[in-house]
Amino acid sequence: SNGVPDAKNLRVKLVLLGDSGVGKSCIVLRFVRGQFDPTSKVTIGASFLSQTIALQDSTTVKFEIWDTAGQERYAALAPLYYRGAAVAVIVYDITSPESFNKAQYWVKELQKHGSPDIVLALVGNKADLHENREVPVQDGMDYAEKNGMFFIETSAKTADNINQLFEGFTSLFY
Ligand code: GTP
Ligand code: MG
Numbered sequence: 001s002n003g004v005p006d007a008k009n010l011r012v013k014l015v016l017l018g019d020s021g022v023g024k025s026c027i028v029l030r031f032v033r034g035q036f037d038p039t040s041k042v043t044i045g046a047s048f049l050s051q052t053i054a055l056q057d058s059t060t061v062k063f064e065i066w067d068t069a070g071q072e073r074y075a076a077l078a079p080l081y082y083r084g085a086a087v088a089v090i091v092y093d094i095t096s097p098e099s100f101n102k103a104q105y106w107v108k109e110l111q112k113h114g115s116p117d118i119v120l121a122l123v124g125n126k127a128d129l130h131e132n133r134e135v136p137v138q139d140g141m142d143y144a145e146k147n148g149m150f151f152i153e154t155s156a157k158t159a160d161n162i163n164q165l166f167e168g169f170t171s172l173f174y
Pocket of ligand 1: 018019020021022023024025026027037038039040041042043044068069070071125126127128129154155156157158
């Protein structure tokens, strides 16, 4: 062997969960299309998008992304999307303590009913709105650490940490 690893094509099923309005659809739109939509519409049911990224050693990772609807009326559908997911990304809005509480609800739900080997990530979105911050970064970090989760703050608006969020998962699967 010349030490060059064989090319691999990996698939990672990922689900986003979290309160309505925290920016789940905007995070996905930013990752998949490099765009931001300030007039983003609430998601109905769920939407599916995929994005393939190339890693250095000619491995590709295809993310199959379920972007769920955060409105309460859709909560009962969530298991359809997190069942079978390798990664669950639980999103809150750093300007909304209520959305941080809701994120904790989703963590507990996944710990109870998700697959035991699902990888959990906690994401504080809208980091660009730091002047209106109501959830200290330390609170997110502490909660994530206690629950064995990844943690990152992002902004779908400025693109801050969006690629880092997804790229962070790739090493887990190869
Ligand atoms: P549901 O589909 O109802 O669950 O909501 P969602 O979590 O998908 O929220 P969505 O992505 O539609 O974003 C809601 C609102 O927040 C929109 O007005 C977005 O433009 C805005 N938004 C999303 N991400 C950011 C961000 O990083 N910064 C700022 N300032 N606004 C954001
Ligand atoms: Mg949405």
